[in-house]
Amino acid sequence: xxxxxxxxxxxxxxxxxxxxLPAVGALAAGCTAGEEPRSAGAPTVAEGLTELGRxxxxxxxTARQVQxxxxxxxxxxxxxxxxxxxxxxxxxxxxxxxxxxxxxDLAAELGRKPGVRFAFVxxxxxxxxxxxxxxxxxxxxxSMTATPERAKVSGQGRDFQVVGxxxxxxxYGIGVRKDDAELQAVLQAALRAIIDDGSYDxxxxxxxxxxGALRTAKLTGAP
Numbered sequence: 001x002x003x004x005x006x007x008x009x010x011x012x013x014x015x016x017x018x019x020x021l022p023a024v025g026a027l028a029a030g031c032t033a034g035e036e037p038r039s040a041g042a043p044t045v046a047e048g049l050t051e052l053g054r055x056x057x058x059x060x061x062t063a064r065q066v067q068x069x070x071x072x073x074x075x076x077x078x079x080x081x082x083x084x085x086x087x088x089x090x091x092x093x094x095x096x097x098x099x100x101x102x103x104x105d106l107a108a109e110l111g112r113k114p115g116v117r118f119a120f121v122x123x124x125x126x127x128x129x130x131x132x133x134x135x136x137x138x139x140x141x142x143s144m145t146a147t148p149e150r151a152k153v154s155g156q157g158r159d160f161q162v163v164g165x166x167x168x169x170x171x172y173g174i175g176v177r178k179d180d181a182e183l184q185a186v187l188q189a190a191l192r193a194i195i196d197d198g199s200y201d202x203x204x205x206x207x208x209x210x211x212g213a214l215r216t217a218k219l220t221g222a223p
Contacts, residue, residue: 048064049061049064049114049116050113050114050115052189052190053113053114055182055186056182057180060116064115066111066116066118066183067136067138067139068107068119068121068139068140069136069139070099070103070123070140070142071123071124071125071128071142072099072120075101076101076207077172078099078100078102078103079100080097080098081097081099081100099120102203102207103142105207106194106200109194109200110190113190113193113194120141121136121137123136123142125144128142128175133177138183139174139187140174141174144173154175154178188217191217192216192217195214195216201213
């Protein structure tokens with residue numbers, strides 16, 4: 001999605017973005033807020049899905065949403081617009097905090113292509129990969145640097161395009177389970193679509209990260 005520089009525990013690199021698609025390791029985009037239970041085994045809901053959306057795994061077609069694991073604590077990439085739900089008690093009537101930032105905005109654009117919603121599930125960064133493998137959510141979008149080590153948990157990796165001046169650059173990616181090929185393919189197609197139709201660039205402009213803009217969603221073999 002973009003490029004960043006590595007922060008705590010090799011977690012991230014900030015310089016800003018590029019996009020990637022592997023399998024549990026690197027595929028980039030953004031996301032939105034909210035969390036709803038899935039209904040396993042329920043019939044597929046076709047209304048509102050696009051032709052691209054009908055290529056998604058059935059669990060996602062049924063729920064009409066992609067569950068996103070993210071450590072929502074890294075502004076401006078992903079953050080709450082108020083105290084996190086488990087932070088302080090909110091006064092009665094106060095709205096639920098919403099996930100904001102570059103990733104959520106990009107995820108919202110990605111979701112329009114298949115006709116689904118991206119719902120963020122706040123998870124500690126160190127638990128993201130294990131939780132993805134345990135199928136607690138569908139993808140990771142959390143400023144995770146795409147590395148060869150993480151790509152190995154993924155099966156295949158995707159290159160990032162480095163654009164503009166970089167400060168300790170490193171690619172961010174979306175983590176996807178290596179056996180979730182249908183979801184990977186749809187996300188890659190959705191990414192290409194938002195780049196091609198111009199809906200990708202305004203998000204980066206809004207957050208002043210245009211130097212890291214991705215121009216292709218190119219697939220290469222993982223190291």
